[in-house]
Amino acid sequence: MDNRLAKGMLSYQHAYHAGGPADLHKHIALAELLALLTKKTRPICYMETHAGRGVYNLNAAEALKTGEAAAGIARINLPEGPFSKAVQTIRASHSTMTYPGSPMIAKILLRPTDMMHLMELHPAEHKALKRHVQGQNIAIHHRDGYAGVLAISPPKPRKGLVLIDPSYEVKSEYLAVANFTRKLMAKWPEATVMIWYPILKAARHIDMLNALHLPVLHDEVSFDLKDNKGMTGSGLALVNAPYGAADIFARTRTIGAPVLR
Numbered sequence: 001m002d003n004r005l006a007k008g009m010l011s012y013q014h015a016y017h018a019g020g021p022a023d024l025h026k027h028i029a030l031a032e033l034l035a036l037l038t039k040k041t042r043p044i045c046y047m048e049t050h051a052g053r054g055v056y057n058l059n060a061a062e063a064l065k066t067g068e069a070a071a072g073i074a075r076i077n078l079p080e081g082p083f084s085k086a087v088q089t090i091r092a093s094h095s096t097m098t099y100p101g102s103p104m105i106a107k108i109l110l111r112p113t114d115m116m117h118l119m120e121l122h123p124a125e126h127k128a129l130k131r132h133v134q135g136q137n138i139a140i141h142h143r144d145g146y147a148g149v150l151a152i153s154p155p156k157p158r159k160g161l162v163l164i165d166p167s168y169e170v171k172s173e174y175l176a177v178a179n180f181t182r183k184l185m186a187k188w189p190e191a192t193v194m195i196w197y198p199i200l201k202a203a204r205h206i207d208m209l210n211a212l213h214l215p216v217l218h219d220e221v222s223f224d225l226k227d228n229k230g231m232t233g234s235g236l237a238l239v240n241a242p243y244g245a246a247d248i249f250a251r252t253r254t255i256g257a258p259v260l261r
């Protein structure tokens with residue numbers, strides 16, 4: 001058993017937060033970014049350090065307990081576009097109360113010529129991810145996301161995107177993200193990196209952004225959650241932002257209205 005599981009460090013479960021306002025912010029931007037990066041025929045490589053289970057049931061007790069999906073995906077009218085395509089596809093193959101996690105959004109939007117590497121450390125989440133997200137061009141790794149992505153970087157093709165989406169349950173995660181990103185850029189300088197972070201009263205994300213020592217394009221939104229445990233908003237930081245990324249962030253807010261401000 002992984003030491004972190006034994007010590008209760010892997011206690012975060014995304015099922016409580018799936019489809020909530022923070023997911024909308026991250027997932028709309030991710031879908032738009034994947035659509036932008038796949039406009040040209042050249043294949044890309046997509047990686048995730050913290051993949052989760054890929055598919056979420058919004059009728060599950062976890063989702064109903066927090067009400068985050070009710071405050072998020074249930075409140076928006078989806079205009080046509082890549083995020084809507086991912087949501088409609090998963091609803092059509094499962095049920096209207098199913099929500100796609102980031103690996104499933106990528107699976108739906110990427111082409112057979114693109115490559116995907118997904119890291120997930122929690123045994124149950126990893127097992128569910130393997131069940132939900134399969135494909136010839138998809139590699140699912142049961143290992144620490146930071147070590148795993150570094151071990152296979154730079155990949156072929158070298159054009160690509162890495163999503164960093166940890167739970168930030170421990171304070172040290174903010175600096176771990178910054179250190180990892182700097183190491184990754186040294187090994188794979190062409191990569192576009194998207195970091196998700198929560199906005200809390202303690203504002204620890206500022207230390208992380210400062211510790212990156214890299215130019216970033218960032219976008220922050222705020223929202224109301226009934227039981228927000230101090231989270232008042234969500235942030236995304238893009239390293240090596242492609243041309244068009246600023247427009248994507250502007251669109252994310254419009255698509256996520258009235259939830260994202």
Ligand SMILES: C[S@@+](CC[C@H](N)C(=O)[O-])C[C@H]1O[C@@H](n2cnc3c(N)ncnc32)[C@H](O)[C@@H]1O
Nearest residue numbers: 014050051052101102120121122125144145165
């Ligand atoms: C915020 S969730 C990911 C949500 C997913 N990216 C999405 O948007 O659908 C974080 C995930 O990281 C996993 N995790 C925690 N520590 C990890 C580590 N060191 N390496 C890989 N996965 C880890 C957790 O089990 C959890 O499933």
